Amino acid sequence: MRLEPLEDNMGIVFYRNDEAISIPLSPEYVIDTQMATVIGKNDVVVSTIEHLLSAIYAYGIDNLRVVLDNDEIPILDGSSSGFCMLLDEVGIKEQTKSKKAIRVKKEVEVKSDGKFAKLLPSNHIIYDFSIDFEHPAIGEQSFRFDYSIEEYKENISRARTFGFLHEVQYLRSIGLAQGGSLDNAIVLDDQKILNPDGLRYHDEFVRHKILDAIGDMSLLGYTMIGEYNAHAGSHHLNHLLTKKLLEDPSNYEVVDLEEIKDEVESLEKAYATV
Incomplete structure (x- = not known):
């Protein structure tokens, strides 16, 4: 993978140089959200874009070309901290x-089977997430993240993706997750965490959900000013949320x-004009 600068107002573009296909970052190009956020065009895909995008948007980067010679963003250690170090x-x-x-002007919400994700008007950039897993190593967790780059690097970027051993075994049986290991994910069996070094945060699971949500909200094409709030949210709900916000111009x-920085309390510690 290679990151290349783009000129003003070009946005984020993924380029598969092995297929000579460019895929702009937009909800219309999302083709799968089951295990990761996947975009595609003309039968060419780029998978697992959310960790890289989380770092890109946390740093306020608006114009960038991501050049790949394969169909998946490198997983690194399962978090976004490696991308932060490169940036x-x-x-x-x-x-x-x-x-x-x-800027979010009206509340927008999507729900499914007791799970929800919503956007609320706010003069802050906030991600508020809760989860509840029937697993002794996870249970109920919640975290509220009021944006700054330093807070992102310290409290969000190091949180790794996680999965259950039976899921990894199934994915490998169908040819997926071939590179998955304890080096790039938190793996759990029915009772415990299998990683010998344990967790980076006591609530690493919910913090990674926020990392993912920041990456998924980047599909809006702009920095989001408002409050994201979710319980047991997912890539799928995040995709539906971006679509629902954009479908009605009165929502945003x-x-x-530069014109509103005095109104938005987070901006003095948030984004430069980049």
């Missing part, structure tokens, strides 16, 4: 156009951050 090393270029954002407004 810190290479730096971010300020561009000539002022940064745009999408696209704003210039």
Whole structure:
């Protein structure tokens, strides 16, 4: 994988150089949300985009080309911290156009079987998530993240994806998750965590759900100003939420951050004009 700068107002674009196909980051190109967020065009796909996108959007990057020679973003250690380190090393270029954002104006919610995800108007950038797993190592967890880059790197980016041993065994039996291991995920059996080094946070599971949600909300195409709130949310619910927000123009407004920075309390610690 290679990350390349793009000019103003080009957005995030994935390019499969082995297929010579570009796939813009947009909800219309989402083709699967079962185990990860997958985009595709003309039978060419890019899978597991959410961890990279979470880091890209946490850093306020608006214009970027992601060049790949295969169909999946590298998993690294199952978190986004490796991408953060790369972005810190290479730096971010300020561009000539002022940064745009999408501000939530009305509550928008999607539900399914007791699970929900919703967006609420707010002068902060907040992700509030809760989970409840019938597993002794997880149980009920909740975390509220009020955005800043430093808080993201410290409290969200290191949280790894997780899965259950029986799921990994099934995925391998159908040819998926071939590279999955204790090096790039938290793996649990019916009673315990199998990783010998344990967890990075006591509530790492719900923090990773927030990491995923930030990546999934990047499909809006802009920084989101508002509050994301979810219980037992998923890639699928996040996709439905982005579609529902965008389907009614009265739900949101696209704003210039320079013009509203005095109104949005998170901005002084949030995004530069990049």
